[in-house]
Amino acid sequence: MIAATKRKVLDGLNRRYIYGRVPLLHTIIFIIEMAVAARIAAKFNTYYADKPVLTTMATNAVLGGVADTVAQLITAFKARSQQRSSEDTEFISIEIPDLDKRKPSGAGELGYMRGSPPPFDFERLTRFMAYGFFMAPVQFQWFGFLSRAFPLTKANPTVPALKRVAFDQFIFAPFGLACFFTYMTIAEGGGKRALTQKFRDVYLPTLKANFVLWPAVQILNFRIIPIQFQIPFVSSIGIAWTAYLSLTNSSEES
Template identity: 85%
Template structure:
């Protein structure tokens, strides 16, 4: 009974839009996530001083959820705009099949068949889980880079470029492989689905990575203190993770 009531509430929210275009449920979830992220940001230094790895894991999880929510918002917004454009297209008229042996019922001609895409809670959970479990790996990797290539006052640009080169040539391909593997397995896909995903989207995504992230990481390693480097990457990565989410969901479809 409670589950049925919750489903009715969610279905009702899924059908409601702000100004007829922005999905209400997606927006509510986004605002909740941003409130949690803001709370973490205000207390980050104290949390990090006590438990650096756990703080990084929770921060990554929240920002991963924000990124996927943004991706779902974009998808729902596009779908709604496409539907409204279709409704306003007076030239395109849907003609029912009159060879069914029955006349169309009242309201069948031109009846809308649009069903809004519901917010995918399982999908956002997968992204949060990936960010959570990937954070310790990132934490160790960034620590390794800072120890292997310490910044010097004489010529700090050289170790920065070495860090970026190692990060992009070693960790970036590994991280993307982990992402697509984790998502495919979490979605219930097997070896065949994983092979197809790597064949179709891995290399294009890696190329897109090389366009964006070298410049971001130069700024990150040169200016940002080490305790803020992963949150900085995760914050900039909201747009990147939204792109990954859209890419992953498109391939899944």
Template identity: 60%
Template sequence: MAIIARLVSRFNAYYDERPLLTMMVTNAVLGGIADTVAQSITSVRERALRKPGGIAKDDNVAIEIHELDRKNPWNEHDLIPDSIHLPPPFDFERLTRFMAYGFAMAPLQYKWFSFLSRAFPMTKTSAFVPAMKRVAFDQLIFAPFGIGCFFTVMTVAEGGGRRAVAHKLRDMYIPTLKANFMVWPAVQIINFRLMPVQFQLPFVSTIGIAWTAYLSLTNASDEVEQPKTAPYSPNIRLQ
């Protein structure tokens, strides 16, 4: 608890001095954590699903028995599985893109939360209704925009053109938006109702770690059967 209190105190001090820069760095760090968690979970899952059968190279007893059969000698191809059976290596370029996206989107998210705070002020006598208005505006205006922005920016950053962006939005936009409506309204009610303004963006970014991991696992379910370039899971908050 003392460590947490010290971190909160340090964060508040940085926020008081440079609020926007503090949010940008925080968003980038949490975005990197989110993508690292997502890649790690996907790697563990693919390793379990793609584990090759047969004899492992470190199984000395089985190798010695197999070598007794002179007519069918053991070859290196049998000992080392094809690369398709191995989980993908950690993608540092993807991690960099996630962090850069979180860093670049933080000013827009910061301005948006500030706008909601000014447009729907909350008081001790009137808190629930303004909070619900903030959630409604956030989910009906910023969420659809943010999801589209995420897939567009990430696809372009991967080298895709207009057609690739159109395909990504066609395949991913509506399912992601539906999932967003199942998760984020409840999160934002807590966020706008309980969190001070300086903690609102870090709060949704922290919750977004689990959100990104969930979407990564959902996307990876098809990739195991037919390996291909992994589509990006939304960043710490997509929005």
């Protein structure tokens, strides 16, 4: 009984140690990413005038990384709060004899404490940054097409802006989401079955969520924002959206 009690106390201390370490790492990475984003923002006009596509690609990559880091932070804090709430229950039941003597009570197969916040996933971060980087030229060409096809006029700029939004939401948005889930599934090592399941389970709900958020954002974007800032504006607003995509993709993966 005394040995089991000591083991439970040590498990609790180990969990608290992990809680302090993992979210701190997430936070440090987030701060570094924001510093890089601030640096790009300060020099954006200069970089864009020289190399517009490459500047857009770098900006998209950094903001995609910020979004995934936010998503991983949310997951870590949720795991922390859930485990803290369960610790009270464990403390109440600490006097109950441990019936399973064959396995340590707190350690998993890889040495992580059960229920502890997940460590920072650098591979997942790299996937999101790569997706933002390589998707930027496609977005660049698309936004250029919209500006040429529906030029804003001083007499009536609202109608062309609405046409841009309609084309963007009914043509590019479904295509972009399909690219996202296809890329992520393949990058995670999934095959045709995993891709089919992901499209069946999460594609349509995500597309519906897209139609709730993005039409209003794109009206503002096409109506007011200069063309060189349109993709960075979408990427900045899209931090929350990409974090949502990251959480959706990771929950389906798990």
